[in-house]
Amino acid sequence: MNIFVAKLNFKTRKEDLEKAFSQYGQVASAKVITDRETGRSKGFGFVEMPNDDEANKAIAALNESELDGRTIVVKPGNAK
Template identity: 65%
Template sequence: MNIFVANLNFKLQEDELLDLFENFGEVTSAKIIIDRETGRSKGFGFVEMDNDDEANSAIADLNGQEVHGREMVVKQAEERPRRERRF
């Protein structure tokens, strides 16, 4: 399951995000989205977990939890519609 994580403290590192979710089971990947121009965090990211039960448990327990002074928003990621490429 792909999990969307928002309202992250801009100083939170990917390994810290990984550690939060590993308490619930095996994490396939944890990625914080970085702004291309500034190289800084955009304050959100994605975590992938293969086991849906573990992922749902992580979502239920971590949504609204305060990490580094900010309450995280944690929910199942929604599929984005594909965008047309413009040249």
């Protein structure tokens, strides 16, 4: 399942998302959308989880939760 994560801290990296989501389930890959020109974080990213059950509980647990000192928004991304 693709998971959309928004309102991240600007210093939050993809590995931070990976370890955060891995606490509630298996994480296939995590990505933080950084500006390809400047390299600065856009403040949102995507997390891919193989298990949909773990993905749902990870969203429920991490949505509106505190990550790196900022309240983040976690919800399903572009499903395929």
